Amino acid sequence: MDRAEKRELIDALNASFKGAGVIVVSHYQGLTVADLQAYRARMKEAGGKVKVAKNRLAKLALQGTDAEHIADLFTGPTVIAYSADPVAASKVTVDYAKINDKLVVLGGAMGTTNLDANGVKALASLPSLDELRAKLLGMINTPATRIAGVLQAPAGQLARVFGAYAKKDEAA
Numbered sequence: 001m002d003r004a005e006k007r008e009l010i011d012a013l014n015a016s017f018k019g020a021g022v023i024v025v026s027h028y029q030g031l032t033v034a035d036l037q038a039y040r041a042r043m044k045e046a047g048g049k050v051k052v053a054k055n056r057l058a059k060l061a062l063q064g065t066d067a068e069h070i071a072d073l074f075t076g077p078t079v080i081a082y083s084a085d086p087v088a089a090s091k092v093t094v095d096y097a098k099i100n101d102k103l104v105v106l107g108g109a110m111g112t113t114n115l116d117a118n119g120v121k122a123l124a125s126l127p128s129l130d131e132l133r134a135k136l137l138g139m140i141n142t143p144a145t146r147i148a149g150v151l152q153a154p155a156g157q158l159a160r161v162f163g164a165y166a167k168k169d170e171a172a
Contacts, residue, residue, distance in 0.1 A: 013058065013080075014063075016082060020084060022083060022088075022090055024107075025080055025081075025105075025107055026093060027079075027106060028103055031100065036050070043083075043088075046092045051080045052078075055078060058074050066109070070108060078106070087126050094124035
């Protein structure tokens with residue numbers, strides 16, 4: 001990789017880090033190429049990205065971002081996961097680390113907040129942005145359906161009463 005390619009990589013990573021809601025740093029020593037591809041595929045489905053970059057280049061890319069304070073996590077074979085949704089990258093990383101013990105979560109950053117491994121796991125336990133939106137819509141929809149049911153109940157009762165009188169008259 002020549003100097004121009006390194007500069008392009010640093011600039012691309014810097015732009016990605018600035019737009020990321022969360023950045024998760026993990027060790028991936030012992031993962032096969034197929035394992036990394038599976039991890040990338042899961043992350044892509046969740047709306048995030050996975051990047052393996054040299055530690056020195058990643059540290060340079062962190063400069064000027066809110067996550068500059070996590071530069072000390074970049075030692076050894078590291079993989080970077082990031083997403084705009086603050087929960088997506090951490091959830092996918094923690095879930096993948098559960099099924100593949102060779103992926104070890106080191107920590108990360110959510111904006112200016114420094115996260116250790118337990119912080120990333122706690123963030124992963126939260127519902128995602130889409131799940132929160134679905135719950136909110138469900139809460140908004142529920143009262144409307146209850147109101148409609150209450151309004152329809154008297155009309156249904158009246159129809160049953162009229163039906164009972166009609167049957168009574170037919171029987172007589």
